[in-house]
Amino acid sequence: MKQSVIITAGGIGKRMNSDLPKQYIPVNGLPVLMHTIKKFYQFNSEIQIVISLPKDFIELWRKLCLEYDFKIPHEITEGGKERYHSIKNALKKVTGDIVMVHDAVRPLVSLQTISNVIDQAEVKGAAIPVLPVKDTLRKGNSENSQHQDRSEFWIVQTPQAFKLELLNEAYKIPYSSSVTDDASLVEAMGRQVFLTEGNEENIKITTPIDLKLVEFLMGK
Numbered sequence: 335m336k337q338s339v340i341i342t343a344g345g346i347g348k349r350m351n352s353d354l355p356k357q358y359i360p361v362n363g364l365p366v367l368m369h370t371i372k373k374f375y376q377f378n379s380e381i382q383i384v385i386s387l388p389k390d391f392i393e394l395w396r397k398l399c400l401e402y403d404f405k406i407p408h409e410i411t412e413g414g415k416e417r418y419h420s421i422k423n424a425l426k427k428v429t430g431d432i433v434m435v436h437d438a439v440r441p442l443v444s445l446q447t448i449s450n451v452i453d454q455a456e457v458k459g460a461a462i463p464v465l466p467v468k469d470t471l472r473k474g475n476s477e478n479s480q481h482q483d484r485s486e487f488w489i490v491q492t493p494q495a496f497k498l499e500l501l502n503e504a505y506k507i508p509y510s511s512s513v514t515d516d517a518s519l520v521e522a523m524g525r526q527v528f529l530t531e532g533n534e535e536n537i538k539i540t541t542p543i544d545l546k547l548v549e550f551l552m553g554k
């Protein structure tokens with residue numbers, strides 16, 4: 335089956351507090367987004383790579399590709415207001431039978447995690463990487479909270495993989511702020527999403543400490 339990946343980089347990283355969007359920040363000698371693209375190319379050099387970028391930073395990306403002599407083939411689309419809109423826009427360019435959606439700011443995804451979701455999506459239609467919860471969980475507020483059984487919960491990562499027709503159908507559902515990933519849209523159509531094993535290093539760079547962690551892990 336032909337594979338595509340949308341590497342979504344359309345955000346501006348408000349929680350990172352940096353003028354340069356976090357996906358452009360160099361780590362270990364290369365902007366984060368280039369590390370992420372390289373990972374999928376390493377997995378499959380024939381894969382179709384579609385990236386979304388914030389409109390005002392597309393030119394900068396082109397310049398960086400020249401500066402770093404970055405030659406991995408990829409198509410560029412304009413990011414939207416929310417992650418949902420960036421992906422919906424990028425989907426128009428996707429031609430694979432199986433499509434993965436991955437956060438640009440998760441450069442430490444492992445080849446095994448990618449392989450896990452691809453293998454299961456080919457059979458089941460929709461697969462996402464997860465990890466068990468390590469901390470104790472409580473639900474509620476400072477005055478009224480209850481202990482939760484953590485074995486019932488999972489930490490969700492990307493890439494999330496789908497048969498293309500399924501994801502296209504899911505993205506007909508209108509935007510809602512409660513939808514924070516692609517799997518929840520597919521689920522909203524009444525379809526099951528299959529859980530596969532993610533990798534612990536596959537953290538999402540959200541705040542400055544995550545960037546430090548990624549720098550440390552890449553330096554290993």
Ligand SMILES: Nc1ccn([C@@H]2O[C@H](COP(=O)(O)OP(=O)(O)OP(=O)(O)O)[C@@H](O)[C@H]2O)c(=O)n1
Pocket residue numbers: 342343344345346347348349350357386413414415416417418420421436437438439538539540
């Ligand atoms: N309009 C948006 C918002 C987010 N993303 C992408 O979705 C991924 C995960 O989102 P998040 O970490 O929330 O990124 P930002 O929206 O950039 O960060 P923040 O929420 O702190 O502003 C990132 O790769 C980000 O670039 C996107 O493609 N389009």
Ligand SMILES: C[C@](O)(CO)[C@H](O)COP(=O)(O)O
Pocket residue numbers: 417437490491492514515516538
């Ligand atoms: C898609 C995601 O990375 C899965 O963990 C996450 O839901 C994105 O959430 P964010 O709040 O938009 O960063």
